[in-house]
Amino acid sequence: xxxxxxYEIHEDTSMEMTTFxxxxxxxxxxxxxxxxxxxxxxFSIHNHFTAESLQEELKDRRDEISKxxxxxxxxxxxxxxxxxxxxxGKDYKYYEHIIGHEHHDHIICVExxxxxxxxxxxxxxxxxKAAREKGFSITGHDLNIFGICDSPPTCVHNxxxxx
Numbered sequence: 001x002x003x004x005x006x007y008e009i010h011e012d013t014s015m016e017m018t019t020f021x022x023x024x025x026x027x028x029x030x031x032x033x034x035x036x037x038x039x040x041x042x043f044s045i046h047n048h049f050t051a052e053s054l055q056e057e058l059k060d061r062r063d064e065i066s067k068x069x070x071x072x073x074x075x076x077x078x079x080x081x082x083x084x085x086x087x088x089g090k091d092y093k094y095y096e097h098i099i100g101h102e103h104h105d106h107i108i109c110v111e112x113x114x115x116x117x118x119x120x121x122x123x124x125x126x127x128x129k130a131a132r133e134k135g136f137s138i139t140g141h142d143l144n145i146f147g148i149c150d151s152p153p154t155c156v157h158n159x160x161x162x163x
Contacts, residue, residue: 013043016099023080038073048094105143112155
């Protein structure tokens with residue numbers, strides 16, 4: 001299904017969708033209904049997600065949007081700077097959209113998988129200082145701290161406990 005899109009942009013995601021469609025045009029890529037549907041779903045998710053969880057969110061469109069298509073769209077959106085790709089110590093990647101979101105770092109529980117976002121100006125300054133001392137200008141960074149929740153056996157986020 002590679003016909004040009006007649007997709008209607010919803011107001012709550014209009015800035016992100018316009019940025020995505022402009023990127024597609026700039027790269028000479030078609031603006032298809034599939035790309036726009038997946039992008040709108042991504043921009044409506046306000047937490048970290050995987051390709052698999054995104055596919056589950058789009059299950060009513062499964063006949064139109066394959067897993068391979070989802071992966072291609074994720075790749076385009078990462079390349080466009082609309083999504084950040086994370087490796088949180090799993091066999092799969094997590095994503096989050098970054099337009100309109102402030103920079104933050106992550107603490108990840110290795111037991112239950114809970115992801116907590118945080119921002120600490122002292123850590124940011126230490127990173128800037130280290131970069132200056134080593135002769136670098138920071139263009140971006142991804143800080144992930146891995147640990148264990150205070151109470152992993154009873155953690156409400158622990159997928160093992162919710163089965």
